Amino acid sequence: MSDDPIVQMTGIRKDFTGVRALDGVDFTLRPGEIHAVMGENGAGKSTLIKVLTGVHHPDAGEILLDGRPVRFHSPGAAQAAGISTVYQEVNLTDNLSVAENLFAGREPRLGPFINFRAMRRKAKALLDDIGIDLNVAAPLSSYSIAMQQLVAIARAVDIEAKVLILDEPTSSLDRDEVAVLLGVMRRLAENGTAMVFISHFLDQVYEICDRMTVLRNGQLVGEWATADLPENALIGHMLGREAATLEQIERTAAAHHVEDEAPLVQATGLGRKGSIAPYDLEVRRGEVVGLAGLLGSGRTETVRLIAGADRADSGSLVFDGEATGFHNPRTASARGIAYCPENRKTEGLVGDLTVAENMILAMQASRGWARSIPVARRDKLVAEFIEKLDIRPANPDMPVKNLSGGNQQKVLLARWMLIEPKLLILDEPTRGIDVGAKADIQKLVAELSADGMSVLFVSAELDEVTRLSDRIAVLRDRELIAVLEAEADMTTEKIVDTIVAGGHGNE
Amino acid sequence: MSSYAKRLMWPVLVLVALIVINVSVTGFDFIVPHVNDGRLSGAFVNILRRSAPLLLIALGMTLVIATKGIDLSVGAVYAIGAAIACQMIIDAPDQSAAGLIFSAIALALVVTAVIGAWNGTMVAYFGIQPIVATLILMIAGRGIAQLVTGGQIPKVEDSSPFTQLGRGELFTVPLPIVIAVLMLVALALLTRRTALGMLLESVGGNPEASRLAGIRAKGITVLVYLVCGLCAGLAGLIGAANLGSADANNGGLWIELDAILAVVIGGTALLGGRFYLLGTAIGVVIIGTLEDTIINVGLSSQWQFTAKAIVVFVVALLQSPEFRGWILKPFKRRPAAPAPAKEVAAK
Amino acid sequence: MSTQTLTERPARSTLFDGVTRYIPIGATVALLLVLYLGGIASFPKFDSPQVVAKLFIDNAPLLIIAVGMTFVILSGGIDLSVGSVMAFSTMCCAWLTVDAGLSAPLVVGLVLAFGTLWGLGIGAVIHYFNVQPFIATLVGLFLFRGLTLQISDTDVSMRDIQFFHWGMEHLVEVGKIRTGGFWLPNLSFVAFAVVIVAFVVLHYTRFGRGVYAVGGSEQSALLMGLPVARTKIGVYAVSGFCAALAGVMAAMGTKSANPLANVGAELDAIAAVVIGGTLLTGGAGFVLGTVAGVMVWGLLNTLIAFQGDLSSWWARIAMGVLLLAFILLQRVLARSGEKRRT
Known part of the structure; x- marks a missing residue:
């Protein structure tokens, strides 16, 4: 096997309006190797892949393919050059048949016409080769998502790719299906195909990959041979530390809650198929419960059930002493549950509306449209929260889309603080915002819980979770595997150990 | 407030330009109204009077578009409203009875409001795309109007007070203008004095965020389509009263397209979100003035279609970020070497 | 080397899937039969073959634009310009031959080229500038x-232009209408040819399958490396060509050009496309369904004409x-498809 890299990316930079998604990242891929790209949400994995496959164009940096500089203007161009991709979302058209999806754009033809018989025969052979048996004439939509994913992989494999990129291909596959996929990958590697593998399942990464490249916040952390990087070191690299800049905030969590009181939230066997396994979770009054786990471990899914954003299909939920099944966010917020979703732009804020309007949205929604909040009261409330949360610029009439990420997050927080909830659910409130705003938000969480509000706090940054939480629920592979209660357990090391142990316990 | 003014600046400038063209061709009589037989008249007043039905429909359409929707059925609903009122009046022995006129108007408005609510229900509760849901009534609506009139064109006697709705005046101001302006004010109050406007913009701007914030989006959507249907019915009444008859085939023909055009000219984006009722009103007057301008500058009236097509095209392209990027590309590519003053201007 | 084989039967049986796929078009065909048999039961002369033949004479232009519209709707778009393009084409035929004195075949060629160019242009605006169709x-x-x-x-x-008489010449004449025969003119066969070509293109060429793929998911089609731009612009060109051709056929059918023809x-x-079973959101449907949809429209009008005292x-x-029902x-x-899959 030659050691000349097949793909060499150097100094790749990519900006999206105001956000630097990739900052001078290098990446090297050698023939016949399976190379994992690791990192948390927003680390820049997807962007790196999309730059390589021609979906995005880099703002700086160079891509060498087989030693020659290349610039792809479309995914089609990258494919033609031998770079084939399977994305997490099945990117096939499920209204067409399995065979058509396998050969779309390169169908065997007789003259100008597609030779369906030859196409079906070739499709059958291709799938047999991989180890899947399907009716290739049936529409793709009649198969499960997992099978569709395998078809997508079969398509990518057949395009005689020199480089095969697999972006979270296993997130919807079960154990047998994963085994088939890994088998196919090994065989391709033997034939010299280079593969990029992105997955949040660490056991799969360790099982199949030769090398790892770790990214964090759009920057390269490093490249290691898999054998040289034990699991806890990897997790450490992925989650990183910003302790130095945030040291002024001491661990604030203290036992605020009254032990013998009934818990505010009591979830028993709450779960949703395909999203999060049934879990038990208690939140007491005035307590901060942290949710820790890697990307894709089910952190968001856990809290969405409590917030009524998704409907649970098993278990029960007791809130404030009353059995409830929240079917939608409106009934949940009426009972005093506030949910700040993970994705500010798509699920949180209405970009065109002003700061003031975004702030009073939840309060107004609970009053109904006919009972407008009096202007004087509204202005007073908005001004109060702009000052309290130090939102800058302190202009209530500015469209919220023009604010920085940190200030947007504060607006979202203000929206929910206005309705004075009993339970505040914060999903990744500090992701992608500057250090100052981060400290402000952490301080605020501590204050709110001291005032008696319960907080469910989801974060990918373990330092933050350990600093703020009274108790920590640890998740792995869409399952809640442990709740850490003891004061001595509130360390990042303990969480990492729990995640690693949880993974091995599963096997 | 400043962003609001900025949005309105372009339509206002276009309107002023059109008025200047007309004034330069036909003199100041174009814009200055005079009182004739106790009623206001003049070219511009006539434009406003003629535009009143379009304004009513465009106002309803503005609210629908703010929710990321569209209502293609308004032209057909216009015809239905007109048909119901006229048919009911000519079926009665005494076409001047006040009770009859009121009940005819009320019935027409109730029916058109129900039709609007039906559209809204299809969109909000059945989850059908607005363009598809309202297409059904766009196709069937004129048939329904003809069903009401029995295929005839019902002619209301000129002596019937019903015609005053289109021809009468209040304190010398033509009644259609009064009604349309009252509707503008009423809707402005309804949306801006209550929280309805903000919630509409929220639902149109980001449906998922609105759901998570606890907004009752479905009820609001139905309400908005109901208002749109009601506006179309009222427009049909005014149009029919003005003509003294209801033409099920041609009454309000293509008015949905004019209304959408007016909304877009007025600064409301077809993708939903922020809406500008006043901008829509200016858009309506621009369309009305455009029709007169074409004749005043000596072109045949057939040109108005072509002119509208050009307006739609330009507005659609200007709203496309891809087009703006493509047009600005040659300017952006230039190195940023020149004087800093220019860079500021570019921003 | 993996020796394991994964087998999955479709979540729905293929037979059942076949059925759901054909439910809309099956309903349309059943509807056609009901309308036709109902007509025969109610009116004495309805069973004359010429009643069916007349459907394809009167509705030939509509059939042609509906076929073009099928391409556009399958790709997930919509084309509101066809009625006007059709009227414009008819008018150009009249104007360029009668007033300008150009030769009729040349004019027809110009009109068809023009319709296609218009489609290409507006398709490019839709694709490259992302303007809503x-x-x-x-x-x-x-x-x-x-x-x-x-x-x-x-x-x-x-x-007076002899060329435009070609369309209504009897290409096929079987017996006399009085004795149960029927005839079909050239323009009906033009419409049939359009349907057949469209069917072959949609089902047996890369462009046609690309139309379905783009309508199924434009994003996926792009990531699969399909020529999305060419496909999207192509469907509007097809629709523009069909509208121009329909205009020419209308010119031959009526031998006059009305500036307000084909409004709506x-x-x-x-409506015909949707009743024919094509999904308005794109990606699913058949051009033969569109034929059935146009026939429903034609039969409804025929029934009303036979009835006499009902209006159009x-x-x-x-x-x-029907549109609502479909x-x-x-x-x-x-x-139900979404439910079954999860």
């Missing part, structure tokens, strides 16, 4: 109606009701 084609609706009216605001007769034809075409508005109302049916099928 609804708005972009609205431009065509206004523009060509205006240009048609500018050419002439009254009827222009083409009776785009709506009839859209009933056809419109019936179309609206849209709800599609919605129900789509929902």
Whole structure:
């Protein structure tokens, strides 16, 4: 096997309006190797892949393919050059048949016409080769998502790719299906195909990959041979530390809650198929419960059930002493549950509306449209929260889309603080915002819980979770595997150990 | 407030330009109204009077578009409203009875409001795309109007007070203008004095965020389509009263397209979100003035279609970020070497 | 090397899947039969073969634009300009031959080329500038109606141009109508040819399958490396060509050009396509379904004509009701599909 890299990316930079998604990242891929790209949400994995496959164009940096500089203007161009991709979302058209999806754009033809018989025969052979048996004439939509994913992989494999990129291909596959996929990958590697593998399942990464490249916040952390990087070191690299800049905030969590009181939230066997396994979770009054786990471990899914954003299909939920099944966010917020979703732009804020309007949205929604909040009261409330949360610029009439990420997050927080909830659910409130705003938000969480509000706090940054939480629920592979209660357990090391142990316990 | 003014600046400038063209061709009589037989008249007043039905429909359409929707059925609903009122009046022995006129108007408005609510229900509760849901009534609506009139064109006697709705005046101001302006004010109050406007913009701007914030989006959507249907019915009444008859085939023909055009000219984006009722009103007057301008500058009236097509095209392209990027590309590519003053201007 | 084989039968049996896929078109065909048999039962002369033949004479232009519309709707778009482009084409045929004295075949060639170019242009605007198809084609609706009216605001007769008589010449004549025979003119066969070509293109060429792929998911089609731009622009070119061809056929059918002809034809075409089982959101449907949809529209009108004292508005109302039924049916099928898959 030659050691000349097949793909060499150097100094790749990519900006999206105001956000630097990739900052001078290098990446090297050698023939016949399976190379994992690791990192948390927003680390820049997807962007790196999309730059390589021609979906995005880099703002700086160079891509060498087989030693020659290349610039792809479309995914089609990258494919033609031998770079084939399977994305997490099945990117096939499920209204067409399995065979058509396998050969779309390169169908065997007789003259100008597609030779369906030859196409079906070739499709059958291709799938047999991989180890899947399907009716290739049936529409793709009649198969499960997992099978569709395998078809997508079969398509990518057949395009005689020199480089095969697999972006979270296993997130919807079960154990047998994963085994088939890994088998196919090994065989391709033997034939010299280079593969990029992105997955949040660490056991799969360790099982199949030769090398790892770790990214964090759009920057390269490093490249290691898999054998040289034990699991806890990897997790450490992925989650990183910003302790130095945030040291002024001491661990604030203290036992605020009254032990013998009934818990505010009591979830028993709450779960949703395909999203999060049934879990038990208690939140007491005035307590901060942290949710820790890697990307894709089910952190968001856990809290969405409590917030009524998704409907649970098993278990029960007791809130404030009353059995409830929240079917939608409106009934949940009426009972005093506030949910700040993970994705500010798509699920949180209405970009065109002003700061003031975004702030009073939840309060107004609970009053109904006919009972407008009096202007004087509204202005007073908005001004109060702009000052309290130090939102800058302190202009209530500015469209919220023009604010920085940190200030947007504060607006979202203000929206929910206005309705004075009993339970505040914060999903990744500090992701992608500057250090100052981060400290402000952490301080605020501590204050709110001291005032008696319960907080469910989801974060990918373990330092933050350990600093703020009274108790920590640890998740792995869409399952809640442990709740850490003891004061001595509130360390990042303990969480990492729990995640690693949880993974091995599963096997 | 400043962003609001900025949005309105372009339509206002276009309107002023059109008025200047007309004034330069036909003199100041174009814009200055005079009182004739106790009623206001003049070219511009006539434009406003003629535009009143379009304004009513465009106002309803503005609210629908703010929710990321569209209502293609308004032209057909216009015809239905007109048909119901006229048919009911000519079926009665005494076409001047006040009770009859009121009940005819009320019935027409109730029916058109129900039709609007039906559209809204299809969109909000059945989850059908607005363009598809309202297409059904766009196709069937004129048939329904003809069903009401029995295929005839019902002619209301000129002596019937019903015609005053289109021809009468209040304190010398033509009644259609009064009604349309009252509707503008009423809707402005309804949306801006209550929280309805903000919630509409929220639902149109980001449906998922609105759901998570606890907004009752479905009820609001139905309400908005109901208002749109009601506006179309009222427009049909005014149009029919003005003509003294209801033409099920041609009454309000293509008015949905004019209304959408007016909304877009007025600064409301077809993708939903922020809406500008006043901008829509200016858009309506621009369309009305455009029709007169074409004749005043000596072109045949057939040109108005072509002119509208050009307006739609330009507005659609200007709203496309891809087009703006493509047009600005040659300017952006230039190195940023020149004087800093220019860079500021570019921003 | 993996020796394991994964087998999965489709979540629905292929037989069942076949059935759901054909439910809408099956309903349309059943509806056609009911209408036809109902006509035969109610009216003595309805069983004459010429009743069916007449469907393809009167509705040949509608069939042609509906076929073009099928391409556009399958790709997930919509084309509102077809009625106006069609009227404009008819008017150009009259104007360029009668007033300008050009030779008729040349004029027909120019008109068809023009329709295709218009489609290419507006398709490019839709794709590259990301303008909503609804708005972009609205431009065509206004523009060509205006240009048609500018050419002439009254009827222009083409009776004197021999070329335009070709369309109504009897290509097939079987017996006499009185004795149960029928005849079909050339223009019906032009429409049939369009349907056959469209069927072959949609089902047996890369472009056709690309139309389905883009309508299924434009994003996926792009990531699969399909030529999305070419496909999207292509469907509008097909629709533009069909509208121009329909205009020529209308010229041959009536031998006159009316500036206000075909107002609302785009709506009839859209309705026929949807009733023919094509999903308005794109990605699923058949061009043969469109033929059935056009026949439903034609039969409704024929029935009303036979009835005599009913007026034509009933056809419109019936179309609206059918449209509603089909849209709800599609919605129900789509929902049950979603449920079964999870």
